[in-house]
Amino acid sequence: MQSLEALTAQIDSIKDLQSVVKTMKALAIVSIRQYETAVTALADYNRTVEMGLQILLRHRYFSEEPVMLPSDVTDHQSNRKVGVVILGSDHGLCGQFNEQIVSYALKQLKELQIEPEKCAIAAVGARLIPYLEAAKQRVDTQFSLPNSVVGITSMVQEILLMVESWRFPQEDKLTSSYDVDSMVLPVDKIILFYNKSFSAVSYRPQNLQLLPMNAQWLQSLEQKPWYSEGLPMFTMDWNELFSSVIRQYLFVSLYRAFAESLASENASRVASMQAAQKNIEERLTELNSEYRHQRQSSITSELLDIVSGFEALNQDT
Numbered sequence: 021m022q023s024l025e026a027l028t029a030q031i032d033s034i035k036d037l038q039s040v041v042k043t044m045k046a047l048a049i050v051s052i053r054q055y056e057t058a059v060t061a062l063a064d065y066n067r068t069v070e071m072g073l074q075i076l077l078r079h080r081y082f083s084e085e086p087v088m089l090p091s092d093v094t095d096h097q098s099n100r101k102v103g104v105v106i107l108g109s110d111h112g113l114c115g116q117f118n119e120q121i122v123s124y125a126l127k128q129l130k131e132l133q134i135e136p137e138k139c140a141i142a143a144v145g146a147r148l149i150p151y152l153e154a155a156k157q158r159v160d161t162q163f164s165l166p167n168s169v170v171g172i173t174s175m176v177q178e179i180l181l182m183v184e185s186w187r188f189p190q191e192d193k194l195t196s197s198y199d200v201d202s203m204v205l206p207v208d209k210i211i212l213f214y215n216k217s218f219s220a221v222s223y224r225p226q227n228l229q230l231l232p233m234n235a236q237w238l239q240s241l242e243q244k245p246w247y248s249e250g251l252p253m254f255t256m257d258w259n260e261l262f263s264s265v266i267r268q269y270l271f272v273s274l275y276r277a278f279a280e281s282l283a284s285e286n287a288s289r290v291a292s293m294q295a296a297q298k299n300i301e302e303r304l305t306e307l308n309s310e311y312r313h314q315r316q317s318s319i320t321s322e323l324l325d326i327v328s329g330f331e332a333l334n335q336d337t
Contacts, residue, residue, distance in 0.1 A: 024318060027311045031304065038300045044113065045293035048286040052217065055283035058169045059276055066272045070241065072265045075252055077242035100208035101140050103186045104129065105179065105230075106152075107214040107281040108145030110165045117215065117223075117288040122151040124225035125213040140186060140207055142179070165282070172282075176274045180267070183210055183230070208232075214277045215284035221291040223284035228277065230270055 022030070106125050108118040129139065142161040143149060152159050161182060166175045186207035210230040215223045254261060 022310075022314075024311065024314050027307060027314060031307050031311065034300060034304055034307065038297065038304070041293050041296050041300060045290055045297065048289040048293065051286040052283050052290070054169050055279045055286070056217070058172070058279040059283070062272060062276055062279070066276070069265060069268045069272055073238070073269065074241050074244060074246070075254070076258065076262050076265060077238060078246060078251055079254075080242075080258065100206055101138050101186075102129075102134050103183065103207040103210040104139050104141045105210065105212045106141065106143055106145075106148055107165075107212070107277060108143065108148035109285045110146050111285075112147065113292055114285050114288040115292045117285055118145065118147040119151050121213055121215055121225050122148055122155065125227070126155055126157070128211075128213070128227055142182060144175075144179075166278070169279070172275055172278045176271055176278060179274055180270060183207075183270070186210070187231070212274070212277055214281040215288075216280045217283035217287050219287065221287055221294070223287050226277075226280075228273060230273060233266070233269075 104125065106121060108121055129136075136157060139157070140160045141152065141157060142163065143152060143159045144163045145165050146162070149159060149162065163175065163178065166172050187210075189206060209232065212228045212230055214226055214228075216226045217223045
């Protein structure tokens with residue numbers, strides 16, 4: 021049985037921990053709000069990019085010229101690699117956030133019948149590494165996550181540079197035999213895995229194929245009626261402008277995924293902090309009850325000692 025001093029010290033320690041948990045929970049909730057705001061603000065930008073794509077596709081549609089997507093290549097198709105980008109976290113205390121997205125990504129890759137040796141994996145978040153290594157998946161590139169909305173833009177630019185190096189490796193490093201174990205092989209497909217937030221405490225794994233772009237979506241966009249009688253005109257070369265708009269589309273898609281993933285990370289952290297807060301409150305209730313019992317026993321013992329001493333004094337007289 022613990023002494024009153026030991027119980028008091030333990031209660032004070034748990035109360036300090038409770039304050040830390042409440043603070044982390046509040047910070048996570050505030051962070052969720054800023055990332056959700058970023059996703060909402062991105063809607064107009066995304067709409068503008070889609071309208072730009074629609075204009076270009078409609079011009080090409082009326083000119084009856086086929087649209088060649090950035091991924092319309094067939095040479096050595098079977099030997100090309102698949103680029104996989106997984107968004108996780110750099111910090112802990114977020115439950116099974118990283119474990120779930122890694123399990124989901126590996127399951128999806130297996131269903132797509134993509135062999136591990138043909139995957140180039142980029143892990144965004146140090147906490148993903150142990151789970152990927154446990155699954156015997158080689159991590160080719162690792163990035164650290166931004167700490168706020170401000171850092172997402174530079175992070176997305178780094179990812180885009182990596183994607184470009186995947187798709188167009190230096191020619192002097194390419195092997196004539198297209199050895200599938202070489203990391204300089206062109207990457208034919210880019211798949212992004214991330215968690216999407218649905219509330220302050222819930223999220224769900226998602227995947228998005230960045231390249232090649234969805235041909236059906238582009239076709240529907242091409243045939244979609246324009247809201248006015250005349251299409252806007254442009255003077256740049258069509259192919260150059262189309263490539264620029266595609267890059268903006270990839271930027272928007274990655275930015276939104278980063279914001280969603282960071283919001284999901286904090287949603288997971290809120291859920292973990294709520295569970296920790298509940299456990300702390302239950303433990304405090306137990307300790308306070310034990311403290312009161314101990315205190316009552318101590319008081320009773322002291323009173324009995326006083327009564328015994330008083331009776332002993334009366335007997336001596």
